Amino acid sequence: MKAFRLEELEAQRAANQGAYLQFLRERNMSVGLYALDAGQADPQQPHGQDEVYFVVSGRASVTVGDETETVARGSVVYVPAGVVHRFHHITEDLKVLVVFSPPES
Template sequence: MKVFRLDDLEAERAANEGAYLQFLRERNMSVGLYALDAGSHDPQKPHLQDEVYLVVSGRAAVTVGLETTDIARGSVVYVPAGVVHKFHHISEDLRVLVVFSPPEG
């Protein structure tokens, strides 16, 4: 069993001074914590993997392909592989769990 605490993951991510921390990698998936501060820009490019985002905290809008919606704590967003997507209009610091399948890179 592997157990993670969001507070510990956020501290490790911040200590490494990066927006993304991959904390689990298995044969069929990987999981990470993605952080974007209020007002920041999301530099993402499409990925080769399917993704699921679970918003842990914060508020923003997300565009996936041609669709845009507002997201907040508890929102779950699916992004198919290869589809252009961005978080934007980040009004509260955004913390998102990201599941990639198959594993990222």
Template sequence: MKAFRLDALEAERVANNGAYLSFLKERHMSVGLYALDKGQSDPQNPHAQDEVYFVVSGRAVITVGQETTPVARGSVVFVPAGVPHKFHHISEDLRVMVVFAPPEGSGNH
């Protein structure tokens, strides 16, 4: 079994000075923690994999393709591979669990 604690993942992400921490990579999927602070802009580009975002904390708006919706703790958003998407109007520091299938390569965030 592999088990993780959000507070430990957040501390590791901060220690590595990155917005994204990939912490699990398996044959068919990978999982990471993505962080954007209040007022920050989201620099990501479309990915080659399908992905699911689970908002752990914070508030923002996400646009996926031509659709836009507010997100907050508990929100789950599916983004198909290749579709442009961005978090914006980040009104509270955002922490998001990201699941890629198949696993992401380097440089996705």
């Protein structure tokens, strides 16, 4: 079994001084923790994999293609492969679990 604690993942991510920490990679998927501070810009580019975002904490807007939604703790967002997307108007520090399928390259 592989089990993870959010606090430990966040500490690892912060120690590496990056917005993203991939902590699980398997044949058919990968999972990471993505964090953006309030007011920070999201520099993402479209990915070659389908993605699911689960908002762990924070508040922001997310635009996927030409649709925009407000997200907060508990929100789940699906992003098809190749679609332009980004978080913006981040009003509370944002922490998001990201699942890529197939695994992010």
